[in-house]
Amino acid sequence: MFCEKCGKEIADEAVMCVSCGNSLQLIQSNTTPKDKLPKLPNAIATLVLGICSIVFCCGIGTICGIVALAISGESNKLLNENPDGYSDAGNHKAGRICAIIGLILSGLFLIYYIAIVGLYASNPYYY
Numbered sequence: 001m002f003c004e005k006c007g008k009e010i011a012d013e014a015v016m017c018v019s020c021g022n023s024l025q026l027i028q029s030n031t032t033p034k035d036k037l038p039k040l041p042n043a044i045a046t047l048v049l050g051i052c053s054i055v056f057c058c059g060i061g062t063i064c065g066i067v068a069l070a071i072s073g074e075s076n077k078l079l080n081e082n083p084d085g086y087s088d089a090g091n092h093k094a095g096r097i098c099a100i101i102g103l104i105l106s107g108l109f110l111i112y113y114i115a116i117v118g119l120y121a122s123n124p125y126y127y
């Protein structure tokens with residue numbers, strides 16, 4: 001590779017230029033491309049389970065939503081500490097949002113179900 005400051009050819013593993021003393025490690029770490037960033041653990045799994053929690057809504061979907069939130073808890077902590085440090089934060093966030101929506105839908109269905117059962121139970125001759 002070549003020194004960015006003076007243009008002299010230097011060893012690829014060099015941490016500083018032998019000609020001008022320019023620190024090369026600093027430049028390399030500042031220009032890390034986005035696809036080189038580490039991936040969040042479970043980001044794809046969170047997204048898949050989050051979508052499942054909406055698609056299957058109640059029963060299996062409820063379990064998917066709970067699992068999605070559970071496995072993404074650790075990633076959420078990592079992301080809060082370093083919001084720009086991960087390449088697939090979008091999948092992680094979308095997965096959690098889907099899981100929360102799925103759980104809300106499940107919750108609403110449960111309330112609806114209890115209300116219907118309660119209505120019939122309190123009015124035995126309703127139908």
Ligand SMILES: [Zn+2]
Nearest residue numbers: 003006017020
């Ligand atoms: Zn140099």
